[in-house]
Amino acid sequence: MNIPRCSFPRIVIIGGGFAGISLAKKLKNKNIQVVLLDKHNYHNFQPLMYQVATGGLEPDSIAYPIRKVVQTFDNFYFRLADVKEIDTKNNKVIADIGELKYDYLVLATGSKTNFFGNKEMERNCMAMKTIPQSLNIRSLILENFEQALLTNDIDERHSLMNFVLVGGGPTGVELAGALAEMKKAILPKDYPDLDVRKMEINLIQSGDRILNTMSENASTKAEKFLIELGVSVWKNIRVTGYDGRIVSTNSDLSFDSATVIWTAGVQGNLINGLAADALVARAERIKVNAFNQVEGYDNIFAIGDIALMVSDEYPQGHPMMAQPAMQQGRHLAENLIKLITKKELKPFEYNDKGSMATIGRNKAVVDLPHYKFSGVFAWFVWMFVHLFSLIGFKNKAVVFLNWVYNYIRFDREARLIIRPYKKKQMTSFTTDEI
Amino acid sequence: MNIPRCSFPRIVIIGGGFAGISLAKKLKNKNIQVVLLDKHNYHNFQPLMYQVATGGLEPDSIAYPIRKVVQTFDNFYFRLADVKEIDTKNNKVIADIGELKYDYLVLATGSKTNFFGNKEMERNCMAMKTIPQSLNIRSLILENFEQALLTNDIDERHSLMNFVLVGGGPTGVELAGALAEMKKAILPKDYPDLDVRKMEINLIQSGDRILNTMSENASTKAEKFLIELGVSVWKNIRVTGYDGRIVSTNSDLSFDSATVIWTAGVQGNLINGLAADALVARAERIKVNAFNQVEGYDNIFAIGDIALMVSDEYPQGHPMMAQPAMQQGRHLAENLIKLITKKELKPFEYNDKGSMATIGRNKAVVDLPHYKFSGVFAWFVWMFVHLFSLIGFKNKAVVFLNWVYNYIRFDREARLIIRPYKKKQMTSFTTDEI
Structure with a gap:
């Protein structure tokens, strides 16, 4: 992959979603070489995807170029790569664009739709x-x-x-x-x-x-x-x-x-190469300890949707959502630095900030740890939180402008078939010969 | 195509580009049944397409749903259709979604890239x-x-x-x-x-x-x-x-x-079915008279890039650009109404408002009929004219916001590979085994 070795240890992160990006940001300029691999050249903001599907937002508004996030990071390399396999014996990843050795490997591959075998x-x-x-x-x-x-x-x-x-x-x-x-x-x-x-x-x-x-x-x-x-x-x-x-x-x-x-349902995006012991059949997640260390490995970690960290409070692992992913990413950055500087690691604790869903215009439900509410105010809270979670000033501004427009005009203008999904398969069509 | 006949004459327009949309708007609520056919469900603003190609704008900002343009028009039908042929003997168009009779037919199919046979x-x-x-x-x-x-x-x-x-x-x-x-x-x-x-x-x-x-x-x-x-x-x-x-x-x-x-180079998007006399070999355009009537037909018209109207001033026809297309569309609307109400038609006269091109930040050239200039002011004129030519308030606002952001930040955020063009065909790739 044309990435030079330097005297710093090398951390390879697979996946630029909420978990991977949060980790990468915290590893910025830390005397560590970081390599981030992703199949796409953008990070996307999944919670608003349903608005792209229903013509309320354009896809570019909820996507952000990964290279722009990491532009100012020293010793940082991004590669557009589809990782096929991990060779844990030789500490290397095998991707469509070549192979790469790692000192530490972080799996942040997220999840995909689970059809439960149907x-x-x-x-x-x-x-x-x-x-x-x-x-x-x-x-x-x-x-x-x-x-x-x-x-x-x-x-x-x-x-x-x-x-x-x-x-x-x-x-x-x-x-x-x-x-x-x-x-x-x-x-x-x-x-x-x-x-x-x-x-x-x-x-x-x-x-x-x-x-x-x-x-x-x-x-x-x-x-x-x-x-x-x-x-x-x-x-x-x-x-x-x-x-x-x-x-x-x-x-x-x-x-x-x-x-x-x-x-x-969703299931983890697994990559070949981990020993079977580390894998969980249910939802295809990877078992990690309280430090996000993959069971059976010292230098391989998993964070976000793909990681299953079982605790008394979360016997099924944390919910497969943005919040645990971001918190694990940030926490693992600190632990990796501790590991490299030979300090003691700190176990991860999930801080549940609550959850929310919007149903429509002026209609949302919000569960905070000590306060649950719904309706117009919940809807404004939902919008505010989502707007400020978007990466980048321009995306925030464009989404805000779209929402104001859609709200005032009861409209959604992104109803364009730019990429047709199906060729018209007419089972019947009519001839107008009147 | 499931379009009911009514007592009004039926005008079928093929193509929702600058020419077709300008015509459709002027035929609004005029005791005429209008059917607009296009391969896409959106009108697109070609002059800004180069900014989509270079990551400055998202495609949705320069596209506009055709159904939204014509929402309030009575007796107006839009159909997403790929027209295959015209049957001039029986006055009907043959499309992938069925056939349709017309009283008057307007070809506004625009142009495509011309590789001159290579x-x-x-x-x-x-x-x-x-x-x-x-x-x-x-x-x-x-x-x-x-x-x-x-x-x-x-x-x-x-x-x-x-x-x-x-x-x-x-x-x-x-x-x-x-x-x-x-x-x-x-x-x-x-x-x-x-x-x-x-x-x-x-x-x-x-x-x-x-x-x-x-x-x-x-x-x-x-x-x-x-x-x-x-x-x-x-x-x-x-x-x-x-x-x-x-x-x-x-x-x-x-x-x-x-x-x-x-x-x-560009060439007309021809449709099969017109007699050979009406066609011009050079750039595949259709010969029309001063009323945009296709040579040899009383009830078939062509406007915009596809139409070749030769005059003393324009021996090669009008330039294949937005301005002549829009002017011909609006003018033909008046002539069609005159034709239906049996009044005398007026010949088309092109009002050349000038042309302009932008080269980059603060750099553009503008030719007005009596005044030619370049530089920063030309660049602002270029932006102003293009912004106000976009259909729809929201598109104007989003494009404006993008331009301001790009200008201040020397940036372009739409550099996303959402639809990969080529599978990576590596002729050589490197293995990092250091």
Whole structure:
């Protein structure tokens, strides 16, 4: 990879998400050589991806060039690389662009959509873990409506206008709310010759409440908000199959839908090469101790979604979200410096700052450690927190401007099919010979 | 296409560019049924596309949903359609989504890159007439630099950092300037371990001056600006071939380059079905009379780049630019209404408002009918005119914000490879085993 050796120890970080970037920033100019590898040349802000999928934001606003983050760091190297394997015996990573030795290795590879082994679902459902996937969802939604205009087959038209979201976590809830707002404010104006009232949004949750990682109060309020917006919320139902047209469940219920978005689970993005002992079957995460050290290795660490740190308080590990990832990244930086300077390591403690979800205009739920609330104020808090978490002044300003515009005008202008998702596969089209 | 007939005559417009949209706006609510067909669901602002290609703007800022433009128009139908053929005998258009009868047909299909029959060039060069093409150029520029970091082969690295732009019109000049500014302000910071001084930008013009549709003064100034920025301007040289690595010319000169961008010519986007008499071999445009009526047809019209209206003043037709297209669109709307109400048609007269090009920060050239100037003031005029020509308040605001930010910070943040253009085809890569 053309990276010169120097007298400083070399730390290789795989992944430039919340965990990797937080770690990299804290290792800045510290007499350590740092190499950051990522498949993309940008960091992306996952919590706002659903707004890219529903035409509220452009992808560039929630992405930030990694090279710009690390521009001023000494002894820092970024490489656009797809890591294929780790050779723990020889302390090196093997990527598409070559091999690289490490002194310390940090896995911050994040997570991907988990279909729990159902290949049919994986083939036919849309996922939303990357920016290209979000753009695919945006294109598909708009393509469906263009196609619905053309068909005279009522079943086909219904299927094109029926949206099924599997999974009632924050992503599913926020997407459902955003789709409901498109239905209300935008689609009737854009498609005057289509009866948009017939559009359906179905949110399916296998458990007995949505947002089940939040408080009961948040679940109840969020469900109420969704129902007000016209979303059908189905609880205690498990989706069992989707052949590209019919969604089947473990009940009598089935849905005829051209668009199923799967937000029902995530799993770690594993890389080959770790001993089997370090791996956890459930959600494919990597077992780490309280110092984020991978079980069985002295010089390999894992942080963020991919890391499973079990404690009394978190027997299933920390939630796979931005906050634990950023905190682990920052904490590991301190521990790595301690390790190199032969000081004693400090165990990681997660500081749960709370969680929140937005359902729509003036509608959000916020759980703080000692205070839970919902409604307009929660919505402003949600916006404020997300805006200030974005990297870069320009992204903050552009997102703010979009939100103000969208709020005042009840509009979303990023409804562009720049990258078509499907070639039009007309099952029926009409000839106008009048 | 599921479009009901009503008692009003039906005008079908093919193409939602400057010409088609200007026409559509003027036909708003006029007791006419209007059907607008386009391959994309957005109108795009071509004059700023070079900024998308060089990371200064996001594509969504220069694109605007067509459905939003026509939302409030009565008896107006937009369809996302790829028109394959016109059946002039039966007055109908044949598209991928079905057929449609017309009373009046307007061709506003614009233009595409003209490689003058050179298939090898068409295969290996980048073009920049659509938003996806602009994004491909952006990805390729960045991918080249990532790849240049990895190779130890000096020739390969040189080739990856050598950019050749063929054609010294406004697009070639503006791209060359933008690349030169990337070289100066952004790439050295992003690639500290690469000698960015070795990057070359070559602009090749077959004639004896660049910007040859503008004044002599503008040509001289633009060339001076480009040379100040470090661009090599080659005049009186014709590119004869490009095999993907070596650019050959009609002189001794050749270039070893991984990136050749072709801006040397455009040609009309023809649709099958018109009689051969109406077509012009040169630049594949359609001959129209002073009323934009296609030669040999009473009810078929052509406007914008695709239309060739020859007059004493414009023996080669009007320039293939936004201004004539918009003026023809607006004028044809009046004439179509006159035609339907059986009034006498008025011939089109082009009002040349002048032309301009920007080379870089504080550097532009402006030719007004009675006044020609260049430099900082010209640059502000250029920005002002382009900003106010964008459709939509939000796009104006976002572009303005980006420009202010880029100006103050000497930066461009949209340097993201969201859609990779090439799979990395390493001819050599290095293994770091130190």
